[in-house]
Amino acid sequence: MADVPEIRPSDPRRSAPRVREPRRTIAEGLLRVGMMLAGLMVGVGVLGARLLSGQPLGPIALLALYLAVTAFVFGLNGFAFRRLPLGWGPWLFLFSAALFGVLFLLGYLVGGVAGPFVVDAANRVIPYVKLADAVFYLFAVMTCGGAGGCAFSRNIIYSAWSLLFALLGAAGLYVFLGADFPAVVQVLVYVGGVLVLILFAIMLTKQIGEDPKLTNTHVGFPAGIALALVTVATLAYTAIMAPWKVVAERSWEPTASRLGNAFLTDYLLPFEIASVVLLAALIGAVVIARKEIKETSDVAL
Amino acid sequence: MSSIGLPHFLIVGAILFSLGMVTVVTRRNAVGILMGVELILNAANVNFIAFNHFVEGPGRLTGQVFSIFVIVLAAAEAAVGLAIVLAIYQTFRTIDVEETDLLRQ
Numbered sequence: 275m276a277d278v279p280e281i282r283p284s285d286p287r288r289s290a291p292r293v294r295e296p297r298r299t300i301a302e303g304l305l306r307v308g309m310m311l312a313g314l315m316v317g318v319g320v321l322g323a324r325l326l327s328g329q330p331l332g333p334i335a336l337l338a339l340y341l342a343v344t345a346f347v348f349g350l351n352g353f354a355f356r357r358l359p360l361g362w363g364p365w366l367f368l369f370s371a372a373l374f375g376v377l378f379l380l381g382y383l384v385g386g387v388a389g390p391f392v393v394d395a396a397n398r399v400i401p402y403v404k405l406a407d408a409v410f411y412l413f414a415v416m417t418c419g420g421a422g423g424c425a426f427s428r429n430i431i432y433s434a435w436s437l438l439f440a441l442l443g444a445a446g447l448y449v450f451l452g453a454d455f456p457a458v459v460q461v462l463v464y465v466g467g468v469l470v471l472i473l474f475a476i477m478l479t480k481q482i483g484e485d486p487k488l489t490n491t492h493v494g495f496p497a498g499i500a501l502a503l504v505t506v507a508t509l510a511y512t513a514i515m516a517p518w519k520v521v522a523e524r525s526w527e528p529t530a531s532r533l534g535n536a537f538l539t540d541y542l543l544p545f546e547i548a549s550v551v552l553l554a555a556l557i558g559a560v561v562i563a564r565k566e567i568k569e570t571s572d573v574a575l
Numbered sequence: 576m577s578s579i580g581l582p583h584f585l586i587v588g589a590i591l592f593s594l595g596m597v598t599v600v601t602r603r604n605a606v607g608i609l610m611g612v613e614l615i616l617n618a619a620n621v622n623f624i625a626f627n628h629f630v631e632g633p634g635r636l637t638g639q640v641f642s643i644f645v646i647v648l649a650a651a652e653a654a655v656g657l658a659i660v661l662a663i664y665q666t667f668r669t670i671d672v673e674e675t676d677l678l679r680q
Contacts, residue, residue: 406579407578407579410579410583414583414587417587417590417591417621418587418590418591418594421590421591421594421595421614422594424594424598424610424611424614425594425595425597425598425601425611425614426597430604430606430607433598433607433610434610437610437613437614440591440614440617441613441617444591444617444620444621447584447587447621447624448620448621448624448642450579451584451624451625451627451628452628453624453627453628453639453642455639455643456620456624456639456642456643456646459643459646460620460646463646463647463649463650464613464617464646464649467650467653468613468649468650468653471653471654471657472606472609472610472613472653472657474657475606475609475657475660475661476606478661478664479606479660479661479664479670494601495601497600497601498597498600498601499597501593501596501597501600502593502594502596502597503593505589505592505593505596506586506589506590506593509585509586509588509589509592509593510582510585510586510589512585513581513582513585513586513589514582514586518581518629518630519630520580520581520629520630521629521630521631521632521633523632523633524628524633525632525633525634527633529636529639532636533636533639533640533643536636536640537640537643541640544644548644548647548648551647551648551651552647552650552651555651555652555654555655556651556654558655558658559654559655559657559658560658562655562658562659562661562662563657563658563661563662
């Protein structure tokens with residue numbers, strides 16, 4: 275077994291010896307199945323009692339739900355997640371706490387959106403989350419998650435795809451703000467033009483990915499995260515505490531024709547300057563990126 | 576009536592801006608730095624359109640006009656910046672911004 279020659283010795287997963295998993299006994303399997311069923315029954319029972327009585331979830335019910343999720347994860351770990359290192363240790367409780375958080379958030383959103391439809395009007399009618407708010411949070415999470423992936427992904431291709439989600443989420447936020455024409459321009463110009471250009475530039479250049487340390491040597495990820503936290507805290511404090519003069523009325527009228535009128539009357543000079551800038555930028559890009567043919571070059575391009 | 580107000584959008588813009596700044600500061604790949612610049616410009620755009628919707632009121636479109644200008648200039652910036660990146664790559668065979676510190680060959 276150990277004398278078999280390695281075909282690809284550079285691949286660490288091939289060269290590593292295979293670890294045999296310990297055999298699971300029937301008693302352990304029955305225990306895990308029992309734990310899984312018990313967790314499922316406790317969770318369904320607590321949720322059903324809460325739904326029938328119309329009472330909000332207390333701390334005891336939340337603790338019971340957490341223990342039910344933990345038991346379910348422990349039972350499921352014997353079958354589907356056999357590779358996860360989840361024994362009786364703290365990792366099991368951490369993993370189930372994370373899963374419980376995700377499930378709680380999902381239940382919160384679903385209960386807020388669909389709550390008035392499934393529960394009697396006499397029982398409880400106040401939803402936590404309105405549908406428009408849920409849509410906003412969806413777009414906001416999409417935007418911020420895409421930006422986070424763009425900032426923290428190791429692979430530059432993944433960063434570009436995360437940037438796609440950030441740009442699409444921003445377009446959704448524009449629609450949410452009644453700006454239909456900027457949203458369409460965002461999708462057309464950014465997703466259709468700039469992102470394709472970035473992907474071309476990534477694939478035309480050699481990656482730096484040979485060494486795993488992809489950040490620069492002067493400012494690493496800890497300093498970057500500290501910088502992000504400080505900036506977000508400052509800007510969010512300003513955004514929340516500043517007395518913005520918010521007008522009461524909103525408009526969701528189509529804005530394309532009025533934008534065209536504005537571009538051709540009030541903003542005619544910036545419009546023309548922008549077109550000249552675009553022309554100059556395109557000519558300059560062609561001139562800069564033109565491949566120079568040198569006789570002395572011995573690199574086959 | 577939705578309960579989402581102006582600070583929500585401003586906070587999204589702040590998160591976009593700070594993540595873009597982190598991208599610009601920590602990346603070594605020149606294309607990654609340009610992607611961070613795009614994030615920062617998008618943060619500015621979100622703020623422009625949010626202020627146009629919440630502060631300026633209906634019938635006035637200054638924020639949207641400036642967001643269109645920002646998108647136009649971002650497209651021009653991306654074209655020229657990526658052309659410069661390609662030229663640097665043809666000259667130095669790398670786009671690591673820590674190694675490209677000469678304007679000549």
